[in-house]
Amino acid sequence: MFEGHMRPMCCVGCEAxxxxxxxAGLTAFYRERTALQGTAANPASLAGxxxxxxxxxxxxYVSRExxxxxxxxxxxxxxxxxxxxxxxxxxxxxAGMSRATVNQVTHxxxxxxxARRTDLPALLRALQRVGLSGQPATAAAALASRRxxxxxxxxxxxxxxxxxxxxxxxxxxxYLSAADDIxxxxxxxxxxxxMVLTLPTIVYSARGFFQGALRDLQNxxxxxxxxxxxxxxxxxxxxxxxxxxLLTGRGDTYFDSISMFVFLLLTARYLEASARESSLARxxxxxxxxxxxxxxxxxxxxxxxxxxVAAVDLAVGDVIRIAxxxxxxxxxxxxxxxxxxxxxxxxxxxxxxxxxxxxxxxSGSLNLESPVLMRVTxxxxxxxxxxxxxxxxxxxxxxxxxxxxxxxVARWIAPLTLLASLAAAIFWLSVDxxxxxxxxxxxxxxxxxxxxxxxxxxxxxxxxxxxAQEGLLxxxxxxxxxxASASDVVFDKTGTVTTGQISINVLQPVxxxxxxxVLSIAVALENGASHxxxxxxLKAARAQSGLDERDKPLVxxxxxxxxxxxxxxxxxxxxxxxxxxxxxxAIADASLxxxxxxxxxxxxxxxxxxxxxxxxxxxDAAATISMLSSEGLCAHLLSGDRxxxxxxxxxxxxxxxxxxxxxxxxxxxFAYAQELKQQGATLIAVGDGVNDAPLMGAATVSxxxxxxxDLTRLTADAVLMSPNLQPxxxxxxxxxxxxxxxxxxxxxxxxxxxxxxxxxxMGKISPAWAAIGMAISSLVVVxxxxxxxxx
Amino acid sequence: MEILILLIPLSVFxxxxxxxxFWWSADDGQFxxxxxxxxxxxxxxxxxxxxxxxxxx
Numbered sequence: 001m002f003e004g005h006m007r008p009m010c011c012v013g014c015e016a017x018x019x020x021x022x023x024a025g026l027t028a029f030y031r032e033r034t035a036l037q038g039t040a041a042n043p044a045s046l047a048g049x050x051x052x053x054x055x056x057x058x059x060x061y062v063s064r065e066x067x068x069x070x071x072x073x074x075x076x077x078x079x080x081x082x083x084x085x086x087x088x089x090x091x092x093x094x095a096g097m098s099r100a101t102v103n104q105v106t107h108x109x110x111x112x113x114x115a116r117r118t119d120l121p122a123l124l125r126a127l128q129r130v131g132l133s134g135q136p137a138t139a140a141a142a143l144a145s146r147r148x149x150x151x152x153x154x155x156x157x158x159x160x161x162x163x164x165x166x167x168x169x170x171x172x173x174x175y176l177s178a179a180d181d182i183x184x185x186x187x188x189x190x191x192x193x194x195m196v197l198t199l200p201t202i203v204y205s206a207r208g209f210f211q212g213a214l215r216d217l218q219n220x221x222x223x224x225x226x227x228x229x230x231x232x233x234x235x236x237x238x239x240x241x242x243x244x245x246l247l248t249g250r251g252d253t254y255f256d257s258i259s260m261f262v263f264l265l266l267t268a269r270y271l272e273a274s275a276r277e278s279s280l281a282r283x284x285x286x287x288x289x290x291x292x293x294x295x296x297x298x299x300x301x302x303x304x305x306x307x308x309v310a311a312v313d314l315a316v317g318d319v320i321r322i323a324x325x326x327x328x329x330x331x332x333x334x335x336x337x338x339x340x341x342x343x344x345x346x347x348x349x350x351x352x353x354x355x356x357x358x359x360x361x362x363s364g365s366l367n368l369e370s371p372v373l374m375r376v377t378x379x380x381x382x383x384x385x386x387x388x389x390x391x392x393x394x395x396x397x398x399x400x401x402x403x404x405x406x407x408x409v410a411r412w413i414a415p416l417t418l419l420a421s422l423a424a425a426i427f428w429l430s431v432d433x434x435x436x437x438x439x440x441x442x443x444x445x446x447x448x449x450x451x452x453x454x455x456x457x458x459x460x461x462x463x464x465x466x467x468a469q470e471g472l473l474x475x476x477x478x479x480x481x482x483x484a485s486a487s488d489v490v491f492d493k494t495g496t497v498t499t500g501q502i503s504i505n506v507l508q509p510v511x512x513x514x515x516x517x518v519l520s521i522a523v524a525l526e527n528g529a530s531h532x533x534x535x536x537x538l539k540a541a542r543a544q545s546g547l548d549e550r551d552k553p554l555v556x557x558x559x560x561x562x563x564x565x566x567x568x569x570x571x572x573x574x575x576x577x578x579x580x581x582x583x584x585x586a587i588a589d590a591s592l593x594x595x596x597x598x599x600x601x602x603x604x605x606x607x608x609x610x611x612x613x614x615x616x617x618x619x620d621a622a623a624t625i626s627m628l629s630s631e632g633l634c635a636h637l638l639s640g641d642r643x644x645x646x647x648x649x650x651x652x653x654x655x656x657x658x659x660x661x662x663x664x665x666x667x668x669x670f671a672y673a674q675e676l677k678q679q680g681a682t683l684i685a686v687g688d689g690v691n692d693a694p695l696m697g698a699a700t701v702s703x704x705x706x707x708x709x710d711l712t713r714l715t716a717d718a719v720l721m722s723p724n725l726q727p728x729x730x731x732x733x734x735x736x737x738x739x740x741x742x743x744x745x746x747x748x749x750x751x752x753x754x755x756x757x758x759x760x761x762m763g764k765i766s767p768a769w770a771a772i773g774m775a776i777s778s779l780v781v782v783x784x785x786x787x788x789x790x791x
Numbered sequence: 792m793e794i795l796i797l798l799i800p801l802s803v804f805x806x807x808x809x810x811x812x813f814w815w816s817a818d819d820g821q822f823x824x825x826x827x828x829x830x831x832x833x834x835x836x837x838x839x840x841x842x843x844x845x846x847x848x
Contacts, residue, residue, distance in 0.1 A: 103824040155817045166806040
């Protein structure tokens with residue numbers, strides 16, 4: 001009941017939350033909210049967060065000044081501005097709270113509190129009472145430094161912009177007026193004003209360039225030199241010359257071009273830095289998603305009461321409880337219960353995944369349905385999430401071939417620029433000494449290797465991050481480049497183009513019994529079992545006739561499971577067996593059974609039905625392969641499976657039989673790959689990464705299926721985390737787009753420099769235009785790279 | 792044109808003042824979040840708990 005209306009509630013948990021919100025006088029939440037929230041935290045999990053009070057957990061996240069503690073929390077469940085308001089109000093009501101602000105875009109809350117009056121767990125409980133869950137976000141130290149960098153970059157940019165605009169105000173009249181319109185005094189005054197306003201740009205905004213130049217000079221190595229030195233020289237020389245001109249009252253001043261030069265350069269760098277930072281932040285979510293505390297059941301299975309421990313203290317073999325709405329703190333297998341999990345952080349797949357007994361869980365999976373107990377198999381830095389993060393960071397840190405090439409070229413450009421500038425100065429000294437200095441400055445300013453130094457890394461970072469979001473993690477830097485140039489893609493069958501989950505798709509009643517009847521017998525025999533075949537039978541029964549195990553169940557007597565063979569039992573006094581060939585052959589003649597069959601149902605003396613177990617092709621496999629071929633990739637299918645099944649899969653996928661091989665060993669797969677390579681093909685191999693190791697090694701690019709593989713030993717170039725194959729198409733498109741953009745940038749940079757530098761050396765470009773040209777050129781390439789971020 | 796002698800230095804000081812104001816605001820974190828503060832002002836303070844009958848759930 002809210003404001004006189006009955007409102008439906010999905011569960012008692014929601015009702016409790018709604019009660020709390022209304023009783024707390026926070027009914028405005030319901031009035032202001034614009035979107036419905038996702039899952040709310042279960043009150044049962046509140047106790048677990050007590051542990052955030054532990055020194056050990058806090059020390060990483062909380063920075064302390066006297067009694068004032070500050071931390072950054074990642075608030076889950078924020079969908080609209082009303083949630084922001086709710087979170088803030090909830091936090092501010094805690095006694096001892098000094099400041100709480102929630103950022104709607106990043107979903108991060110900055111909280112400061114008085115350590116004598118409250119603590120972190122109290123704040124988290126306050127959040128959970130209103131249905132939001134909070135977690136310490138980033139290590140306090142890293143966060144502070146990142147924030148400082150971001151703010152400083154913004155101030156540098158802003159100061160340069162302001163200075164540029166104001167300096168223009170003073171210099172444009174001078175350009176526009178006739179020589180004697182403005183008196184000499186006014187002219188001088190405006191010059192001085194421009195000088196004063198350029199000073200902050202040089203002293204503050206451009207200090208990065210001067211520091212870089214100084215560092216280069218200290219290194220004394222010509223080839224580790226960045227473009228900072230020529231840039232700093234151009235700024236200093238331009239400013240010095242302008243000051244001299246101002247003092248003597250003769251010659252040109254360049255204050256406007258200097259401030260514009262600095263502003264445009266900083267803009268390019270700012271854009272590049274924010275692209276990289278957002279890439280990093282997204283990857284950080286992978287590991288930050290795992291909670292810092294877990295509820296450990298020490299005495300499992302005898303004693304199910306537990307205690308909360310810090311996730312860092314978990315050890316392999318511990319049993320932990322994951323309540324509804326909580327995330328797994330480590331990797332493990334379920335030992336009790338079943339539920340659906342949201343693994344979208346890892347796989348990019350938004351549909352919940354059901355997980356039952358003995359099935360694996362990865363850290364960061366969000367439990368959506370019911371509490372489960374899990375035995376930890378990997379924790380800390382060994383978890384899938386931690387490994388993925390490490391691999392992605394490595395890929396981002398290492399530089400692909402194109403970027404390396406760019407680096408090598410850029411290294412030559414700085415010394416060459418200095419030489420060219422010097423040569424031009426000396427040449428002009430002998431022709432026209434007054435031109436010597438402006439020409440030298442113009443040459444310094446006009447050279448722009450930014451396409452090489454800035455744009456390629458930005459393009460690479462953006463492409464890698466976009467694919468990671470779609471579920472394909474690139475673990476080596478030049479993978480993308482190679483994907484773009486590949487000509488053939490070789491798929492493994494089981495688990496790659498098929499789901500790897502057994503299902504029954506062909507059902508052949510041998511004797512005249514009807515299909516439904518056969519299925520009900522099979523379902524009854526398998527009743528209660530949970531292995532894949534039993535589940536597959538149940539699914540087939542449901543699909544066939546809407547039959548359910550609850551509908552008029554057949555009563556089975558003397559039911560008995562024979563391990564590795566099948567099940568048997570009596571239904572209505574008749575003895576039935578369901579199982580493999582030898583098991584059935586003992587009671588009935590199975591010689592008439594088709595060769596494809598691998599599961600049989602028989603009664604004494606008669607074979608009733610044969611089943612074919614199959615592994616269905618992934619829903620998007622055919623579409624993906626046709627899209628890949630329209631992208632110019634030729635698909636091949638290699639499998640160790642039987643000829644007829646492989647042929648059938650190939651037909652579904654529309655792969656011509658000339659490019660299909662069945663019943664091949666890993667060594668034969670390797671030979672096939674070698675043969676293709678000899679014909680001049682560049683191969684992408686997609687497989688499970690473990691059984692296909694030789695094939696993967698032979699291919700130019702290896703892509704492993706991330707499901708279930710041991711990621712710590714995986715050596716693939718990329719890992720497909722998504723259960724779908726669709727990301728392969730995105731990878732091809734994005735990789736080609738990235739290559740195109742990098743090549744465009746290279747062409748632009750070469751054309752620009754080849755045209756501009758000789759012109760500047762000939763004295764055809766004034767220092768002012770040189771500065772503008774160079775800065776705009778770098779903006780062009782950075783903006784071009786940022787196109788990759790667009791969908 | 793003598794007025795320029797006053798106006799130009801004045802404009803320089805105003806520009807520097809704006810620069811300092813910008814520096815302060817950016818350093819204070821005013822540009823960290825451009826979304827929520829604007830909406831925060833639209834949210835009323837907590838309304839008092841209303842009639843008892845509304846709360847019965």
